[in-house]
Amino acid sequence: MAARKAVTAVEAHLAATRWQLRLGVAVVALLIALGVIVLGLGLCAALRLSGSATPRYASDVDHFKYGSIGSEPQSGVPYAVWKALPALYPKQFEGRNDYTAFGFIYETDEAGVRKELPIGVSKRQVNGVDVVWLNCATCHTGTWRASDGGVVHVVPGMPSNNLDFHRFVSLLLTAATDERLEAADLFGPMEKAGAHLDWFDRLVWQAAVMPRFREGLIRVRGRLAPLLERQSPWGAGRVDTFNPYKLLQFGTPAASLTEAEVHGVSDFPAIFNQRPREGMELHWDGNNTSLQERNLSAAIGAGVTPKTVDHASLRRVAGWLMDLPAPVSPHPLNAQAALRGQAIYKAECFACHGGQEAGGYVFKAEKLGKVTPIALIGTDRARLDSYTKEFREQQLSKMFAGTPYQFRYFRKTDGYSNQPLDGLWLRGPYLHNGSVPTLTDLLKAPAERPKAFLRGRDQDVIDPVNGGFLTTACTPGQPTPRGTSCYDTALPGNGNGGHLYGVGLTPEQKADLLAYLLTF
Amino acid sequence: MTDVLPPRAAAGPIIRTPADAAAAGDPIFQPLHFRNLTVKNRIFRSNISGIFDNQDGSLTQTRINWESKFAKGGVGGIISSYVPVLMEGRIIAGYATVHRDEFIPLWAKLGEAVHSFDAKYIMQLSHSGRQMDLPGVHNQMRPSLTSTSNRETLHGFLCRAMTKGDIEHTINAFAAGAWRAREAGLDGVELHAANGYLFTQFLSSGINDRTDEYGGSLKNRARFLLDVISAIRSRVGRDFHLQVKLSAIDRNNVIPWEHKGNTLADTVQVAQWVEAAGADAIHVSSGSLFPHPLNPPGDLPIDILAVTYDAMISSGVYGFRNFLLFRYPLLRPIFHWIWFRMKKGHPIEGVSLEEARAIKAAVSVPVLCTGGFQTASFVRDAISGGVVDGVSIARSLMANKDLVQQWAAGHDLPEKPCTYCNKCLANAPKNPMGCYEEARFPSREAMIDEIMSVYKPRADMRIPLASEL
Numbered sequence: 001m002a003a004r005k006a007v008t009a010v011e012a013h014l015a016a017t018r019w020q021l022r023l024g025v026a027v028v029a030l031l032i033a034l035g036v037i038v039l040g041l042g043l044c045a046a047l048r049l050s051g052s053a054t055p056r057y058a059s060d061v062d063h064f065k066y067g068s069i070g071s072e073p074q075s076g077v078p079y080a081v082w083k084a085l086p087a088l089y090p091k092q093f094e095g096r097n098d099y100t101a102f103g104f105i106y107e108t109d110e111a112g113v114r115k116e117l118p119i120g121v122s123k124r125q126v127n128g129v130d131v132v133w134l135n136c137a138t139c140h141t142g143t144w145r146a147s148d149g150g151v152v153h154v155v156p157g158m159p160s161n162n163l164d165f166h167r168f169v170s171l172l173l174t175a176a177t178d179e180r181l182e183a184a185d186l187f188g189p190m191e192k193a194g195a196h197l198d199w200f201d202r203l204v205w206q207a208a209v210m211p212r213f214r215e216g217l218i219r220v221r222g223r224l225a226p227l228l229e230r231q232s233p234w235g236a237g238r239v240d241t242f243n244p245y246k247l248l249q250f251g252t253p254a255a256s257l258t259e260a261e262v263h264g265v266s267d268f269p270a271i272f273n274q275r276p277r278e279g280m281e282l283h284w285d286g287n288n289t290s291l292q293e294r295n296l297s298a299a300i301g302a303g304v305t306p307k308t309v310d311h312a313s314l315r316r317v318a319g320w321l322m323d324l325p326a327p328v329s330p331h332p333l334n335a336q337a338a339l340r341g342q343a344i345y346k347a348e349c350f351a352c353h354g355g356q357e358a359g360g361y362v363f364k365a366e367k368l369g370k371v372t373p374i375a376l377i378g379t380d381r382a383r384l385d386s387y388t389k390e391f392r393e394q395q396l397s398k399m400f401a402g403t404p405y406q407f408r409y410f411r412k413t414d415g416y417s418n419q420p421l422d423g424l425w426l427r428g429p430y431l432h433n434g435s436v437p438t439l440t441d442l443l444k445a446p447a448e449r450p451k452a453f454l455r456g457r458d459q460d461v462i463d464p465v466n467g468g469f470l471t472t473a474c475t476p477g478q479p480t481p482r483g484t485s486c487y488d489t490a491l492p493g494n495g496n497g498g499h500l501y502g503v504g505l506t507p508e509q510k511a512d513l514l515a516y517l518l519t520f
Numbered sequence: 521m522t523d524v525l526p527p528r529a530a531a532g533p534i535i536r537t538p539a540d541a542a543a544a545g546d547p548i549f550q551p552l553h554f555r556n557l558t559v560k561n562r563i564f565r566s567n568i569s570g571i572f573d574n575q576d577g578s579l580t581q582t583r584i585n586w587e588s589k590f591a592k593g594g595v596g597g598i599i600s601s602y603v604p605v606l607m608e609g610r611i612i613a614g615y616a617t618v619h620r621d622e623f624i625p626l627w628a629k630l631g632e633a634v635h636s637f638d639a640k641y642i643m644q645l646s647h648s649g650r651q652m653d654l655p656g657v658h659n660q661m662r663p664s665l666t667s668t669s670n671r672e673t674l675h676g677f678l679c680r681a682m683t684k685g686d687i688e689h690t691i692n693a694f695a696a697g698a699w700r701a702r703e704a705g706l707d708g709v710e711l712h713a714a715n716g717y718l719f720t721q722f723l724s725s726g727i728n729d730r731t732d733e734y735g736g737s738l739k740n741r742a743r744f745l746l747d748v749i750s751a752i753r754s755r756v757g758r759d760f761h762l763q764v765k766l767s768a769i770d771r772n773n774v775i776p777w778e779h780k781g782n783t784l785a786d787t788v789q790v791a792q793w794v795e796a797a798g799a800d801a802i803h804v805s806s807g808s809l810f811p812h813p814l815n816p817p818g819d820l821p822i823d824i825l826a827v828t829y830d831a832m833i834s835s836g837v838y839g840f841r842n843f844l845l846f847r848y849p850l851l852r853p854i855f856h857w858i859w860f861r862m863k864k865g866h867p868i869e870g871v872s873l874e875e876a877r878a879i880k881a882a883v884s885v886p887v888l889c890t891g892g893f894q895t896a897s898f899v900r901d902a903i904s905g906g907v908v909d910g911v912s913i914a915r916s917l918m919a920n921k922d923l924v925q926q927w928a929a930g931h932d933l934p935e936k937p938c939t940y941c942n943k944c945l946a947n948a949p950k951n952p953m954g955c956y957e958e959a960r961f962p963s964r965e966a967m968i969d970e971i972m973s974v975y976k977p978r979a980d981m982r983i984p985l986a987s988e989l
Contacts, residue, residue, distance in 0.1 A: 008660040009678050010834060 047128075048200065054124035054310075060320035064156055065107075065137045066115075068122035069317065070310035075216075075303030076133035077172070078209055079123060080195035081181070085171075087189050088180045092171050094482055097193075101483065102171075103162030103236055103457055105143060105154055119154065120163075129209050134302045136317050138163065139239060139268045143460045144426060144469070146330065150461070157324050158426040159237055159268035161469070162457050164485070166234035173225060176217035183210035223247040226254035230262050232492070235485040236456035237434055240265045241283075241301060242386050249300065250394045263493030264386020267434035272326035272423045273361065274318070280369025284432035285384045286417030287392075290409040291318065296400070297407070306400050326361070326423025331464050331518040341516025344509050348502055352418040356520045361422040373415040378498030380433055384416065424520035428468020429455070435489050435496035439467030439517050443510045446497040451490065452476050457483030467518055538594055541928040547903040548896065548927060552596065552910050554886055555800045557708050557761040559640050559910070561596035562903050563924050566890045566912035567644045567712070567765075569601030569615060570953025572974070575656065577607060577617030579626045584633045586953075586974050590917055591637035594924035598639055599710055599803075599912060602646040602717075605697035606690065608665060609647030609718065612949070613656025618643065618697045627704035640707040642761065645697045647690060649718030650679045651810060653832055653949060665690075667721045667728040667735065667744075673775045674809060676837030687734065687744060690718070694748045695755040698762070708761025708800070711748060715767060716809035719745045723790060724808045726772030726781030738782075742790050749797040763801035763888070764794045767815075768875030770808035774862060781808045784875055788882045795883045803888040803912065804876040811945055813862035816915060817871040817892045818940025820859055822852050824947060824956075831949040868892040868940050870902065877907045888912050894937055896927040915944060919955045936960045 006012035054068040077085075086093040094101040104118035117123060120138030123130055142161040143152050175181050180189075183206045187197060197205065227243055234240060243264055246252040254262075266284050274291055281287070282294045295318050299309060345355055352372065354365040363369075374381050389412050399407040416432055430436045434455070441449045453471040458481075461470045474486035489496040502513060538561065542549035552559045565587075572582040590598055604610045604617045618627065627643070634641040649666040652659060653675075663669075663678035665686055671679060682690070698709045713719030721727045722744040728735045734743050745764070752762060770781025782790075791802050807815045825846040833839035845855040869892040876889035886909035893899050894916040902908050917923050919938035926934045943956035954971030961967040 008655070008834060009663050010660075010676075010837060010839075013678055013837060 045200065049128040049204065051125040051128035054122065060316065061156055063313070064135075064317050064320060065119045065141065066117065066122055067135060067313055067317070068124045068310060069135045069299050069302065069304055069313045070124075070308040071133040071135065071299070071303030072122065072124040072131040073126045073308040074305045076124070076126070076131035078205075078213055079130035079132050080190040080193070080197070081186065081210075081213065082121075082132050083193035083195060084186060084189040085175070087193060089171060089175070092167075099168075100457075102168040103160070103164050103483065104168075105141060105162060107154065119156075120160070127208075129204070136271075136298070136302065138302060139165070140271045142237075142268075142426065145461045148458075148461050152460075155327055155426060157272045157321065157326070158270050158423060161237045161268075161455075161460055162483075163268075164234075164236040164456060164483075165239050166228075169224070170228065172217060173221040173228075176214060176221045181210070181214055181217075186210065220248065223251070223254070227257070227262070230254065230257075231265065232263075232488075232494075233485060234265045235487055236459070236483075237429075238265050238267055238455075239301070240386070242391060245301060246391050246394075250391075250398065252391075252394075260382070260385045261388055262386070263382040263491075265493050266383045266432045267429070269419075270326070270423050270427050271321055272324050273363070273420070274324070275322040276361075276363035277369065277420070281371050281413065281417040282369075283387075284416055285387055286369075286371040286413050286415070287387055287411055288409045293405075293407055293409045296405060297395075297410075300399070306403065306405075311405075327426065329425040329519050330462070331425060331467075333519060334515045337512045337515035338519055339516075341512035341514065344502075344505065344513045345516050348505075348513075352501075353421045355421070356516075361420060361520075363420055367418050368420060369418060371413045371415045371417050375415075377416050378500065379416060379431055380435065380493060380495035380497065382493035382495075383432055384413070387412065421517075421520050424517060425462060425467060428463075429453075429471070429487075430468060431496065431499060433494060435487070435494055437466075437468055437471035438463055439514055440510075441466070442499065443502045443505065443513070445500070445503050449489070449496045452486050452488050454480055454484045455487045456480075456485055459484060464518070467514060536929055538924060538928040546900065546928075548900055548924075552886060554708075554761055554763075556759050557640065557800070559596035560638065561594075561924065562899075562910035563595045563597075564642075564888060564910055564912040565590040565595045565598040565917050566914040567599045567601050567710075568914040568918065568953065570948065570951075570974075571612060571614035572952070573614055573616040575613055577604070577610075577615075577619060578623055579616035579630060581977075582975055583616055584630050585976070587630060587641070588633045588637060589921050589974070591634045591639035591641075593917065593921035594928070595639055595913075595917065596910070597707070598634055598641050600641065600643045602712060603643050603697070605645050605647060605693040607658045608662070609649070609690075609693075610656060610659060611646075611648040611652060611717070612654045613658070614654075618645070618700050619693065621700060624700050624704045627701065627706060631704055631706045642708040642710050642763070643697075643701040643704075643706050644710045644712050644765070645694055645701070646712040647694075647718035649721040650677050651716050651721075652677055653835060655835060666718060667730055670727075670729060671837060672809075673778055675832065675835060675839055675842065677835065678837070681730065684732070687747075691744070691747050691751045695751040698752040698760070699755045702756050702760050708763065709752070710803060711745065711752075711762070711764045711799075713745050713767075713794075714765040714803070714805040715807055715812070715815060719748075720767055720770070720808050723766075723786075724770050724772055724781040725786070726770055726779040726808060738786055738789060739793075742793055745790070746793055746797045749794065749799060753798045758798065761800050762798065763803055764791075764799045765803035765805055766791060766794070766879075767806050767808060768804050768872055768879060769806060771806065771812065771814065771862060772808040774809060774813060774858065776858065784878055787875070788879055791879045791883050795885050799885065801886045801888060801909075802879055802883060803890065804872050804879055804908075805890050806872045806875065811942075813859050814866055814871050815891065816940070816942060816945060817863070817866065817868040818915075818942050820856075821941060821943050821946045822846050822855060824943055828946055828948075828950040869894060869898055873902060873907060880906070880908060886910065890914070892916075892940060894923070894933060896932045899927075915940065915942075915955075918944060918953070919957070919960060 006015055057063040057067050086097045099118055106114050106118045108114050119141050121132050122135045123132045139160050141156045142158040143154055145152055278291050288294045351366045354362045354368045374384055392410050392412050395407050395410050430442050436442045436449050437453050452474050454474050463470045476486050476488040480486050538549050549561045552562050573579045587598055606619050631641050650664040650672045652664045663680040665682045666679045669679055669681045701709050723741050728741050733740055766787055768787045769784050772778050772781030829843050829846050833843050845851045871891035876887055880887040888910045889908045890912040893911045893913050899911050916938040920934040939957050941957050947956050952971055958964055958967050
């Protein structure tokens with residue numbers, strides 16, 4: 001059939017040029033389709049990259065253990081990396097597919113399945129990527145057992161006696177420049193560890209997540225490494241609160257720290273019963289009288305920043321801690337001895353520490369919560385000296401400046417604060433630096449106190465005779481069981497001298513006093 | 521009608537008729553002497569008509585009625601509507617042509633009718649070139665012949681550049697057209713070298729892109745027009761009135777990215793060449809397309825175009841686009857901007873008068889001017905001031921066919937003046953020509969009656985011979 005002849009010249013022209021129109025329409029349609037696709041992809045990307053959420057927990061204790069306080073955005077580890085690290089560093093993780101090698105504690109859920117994250121590690125979506133990092137429970141949840149091989153009791157609020165934070169941080173800093181942490185090589189281990197990454201995730205990871213994480217780590221390493229080189233390993237249950245703070249928050253070079261201030265490692269404290277502590281001189285050296293400000297400062301240590309801090313979350317933790325009771329001592333009670341010991345305690349100890357009584361712990365005492373000058377207390381002064389006037393001035397002028405949270409209570413003291421002893425049975429080893437294993441040891445003259453003992457994993461069997469935990473003597477420089485380190489009282493900052501109160505009592509008096517202290 | 525008009529101011533003699541006005545020395549009513557033609561006064565009906573004629577180009581009684589109405593109204597001369605010299609040069613099918621000798625008696629009858637009302641009749645010889653609004657069955661299968669093969673830019677009319685043969689053929693057709701006008705006893709011819717038709721398409725630097733002797737320099741672009749004048753003179757002699765209508769300034773950039781085209785200086789030069797070639801008068805208009813924002817000046821009723829331009833949709837490649845611009849109120853501002861931006865700073869009445877002044881200063885033949893004239897005093901000043909020798913009027917005369925008599929009776933403006941609404945223009949593609957400004961009439965019915973009055977009286981009907989069928 002012949003093509004139909006056009007009716008007019010204009011029609012013929014239009015028919016002849018219709019391909020242009022069709023091409024134009026096709027191009028426009030294509031552009032629109034492309035636009036829709038780009039818009040859709042952009043929207044999907046925006047949705048995926050704008051995800052910002054963190055799990056909420058119904059119970060306060062779960063919130064304390066697993067809830068985010070806002071440490072993840074600036075300091076965290078992408079969750080997929082967190083899961084892949086054990087396989088990448090089998091030696092450091094002791095071949096385990098979890099973080100127990102560093103003393104992190106895992107719980108099981110109602111069905112008996114182990115939770116994916118240990119206590120003290122929270123998860124938050126940051127720009128659509130799950131990131132994990134620390135919260136209050138990292139340093140303030142420990143364990144005890146009645147006997148070797150007995151049930152492990154997890155106690156929120158007690159010092160984290162298992163956690164070797166120094167080793168954990170050192171691993172991350174090592175990993176910072178390690179080729180194993182390059183994105184392309186990391187995808188395999190991440191997926192093996194259960195992460196599901198589609199092409200978009202891979203793009204985002206290669207372009208942003210990993211570079212940001214690695215470079216963040218390298219920056220931290222650049223600041224912290226010179227400090228760690230000047231210090232002995234901190235050992236389990238301990239942390240240097242203020243020196244990393246100086247380096248990371250204010251950019252103070254590690255080399256500028258004086259020898260006197262550089263060894264400020266101390267024990268994690270217990271954080272039971274916060275309400276009665278309001279107004280006391282808080283921190284080991286009593287440098288702050290505001291619970292709120294002390295809490296916020298501690299959160300900085302866990303990795304939050306003034307920009308990322310989740311104030312509501314912190315308030316919830318703080319509120320719950322207000323009346324968190326110390327668990328009742330499980331030690332068998334020698335009532336008569338304890339009664340005699342109470343009398344001795346009243347005379348020797350009560351004025352500074354308050355005491356356990358029938359109605360509960362008494363937080364009212366003449367010198368309780370007040371700083372005892374270092375000249376008087378005589379314990380190791382390294383922790384006191386690590387908090388300096390210069391640092392205080394930076395804290396007050398810079399931290400949360402321009403917000404209602406601006407720091408204003410920090411001050412420089414000249415000693416250590418007299419602490420309430422609630423939950424004393426869970427707080428060994430004793431003194432601010434954890435240098436004295438048991439209460440019995442503390443009642444000895446410094447020269448007789450143990451020179452070196454193991455700290456770390458599996459050192460949580462309570463000592464029903466001496467108070468605190470059963471400890472094993474060790475020889476500095478010699479290999480120790482996995483997960484432990486040998487605490488050497490001869491090292492700077494580790495001194496076990498001072499606090500001579502009760503040292504002069506007779507053995508009988510000491511036994512009575514101990515019987516009473518075992519009820520704390 | 522003049523009898524019922526009130527007398528003028530009490531002082532002085534009461535002027536009632538054009539003869540009175542002429543006797544009183546009113547410049548409007550003084551005769552205008554061309555070389556070969558004398559017209560009784562200075563007012564010409566400018567070229568305008570409607571789709572009144574037959575599809576084969578033969579004229580009808582309706583046209584005779586139409587032209588006679590103006591003649592009766594008192595104008596000195598009537599310039600016919602656009603009359604194609606070839607069927608391929610029609611603007612709108614249904615307008616009378618002069619391409620066949622058989623039409624001479626018909627035109628002769630029209631001439632007699634106009635003469636009977638004491639007016640002269642000048643046939644406007646035309647060729648549409650690319651400006652072919654409604655091609656009709658004769659032309660719909662071919663692109664328009666013009667100076668260029670580029671598409672016309674407003675409606676998208678298709679074009680083909682004329683060959684030398686086409687040009688020669690067209691020159692001869694103009695000469696033949698002039699000869700037929702003379703044979704029909706008409707009083708002269710006007711070459712429509714204005715408003716965007718074929719002559720403009722050769723003259724305009726914005727349209728003509730030829731590289732032969734009919735394109736390039738102004739002299740080359742004017743060659744076609746000058747050749748036609750020469751051919752007409754060869755055919756009809758020196759004693760037949762021949763005037764040329766020129767657009768003083770092209771203002772070809774109605775579509776904003778188009779070139780502006782010829783300047784006034786270009787047209788002054790062309791007018792001098794035209795005079796030298798043998799023209800007896802210059803008729804000044806404006807614009808390189810029709811309609812143009814400045815011709816006819818005034819409003820543009822886009823809402824009416826929305827219901828009439830559909831007749832032109834299929835005429836050009838851009839017809840449908842334009843229709844959409846007119847049809848949808850949201851789109852109207854686009855065309856409104858394109859059109860009305862050109863009008864800024866220009867008056868309606870005497871829109872081309874200053875250009876006419878410049879041309880008159882450069883030639884010695886009489887100069888006519890068109891464009892919105894309606895006020896007696898304004899026209900009188902223009903003539904007595906030597907700006908022009910006469911004016912041509914279309915719309916204002918269509919609104920008041922007796923405008924000249926009203927002026928003679930002393931009215932500076934008619935009682936119900938033309939509003940320059942251009943509804944007549946917008947109705948042209950579809951409806952009979954007439955005044956569509958309803959506000960000027962007591963009722964819509966009165967308006968329709970007035971428009972339809974051109975069809976009365978009916979032509980005599982007769983039974984055709986068998987041989988004619």
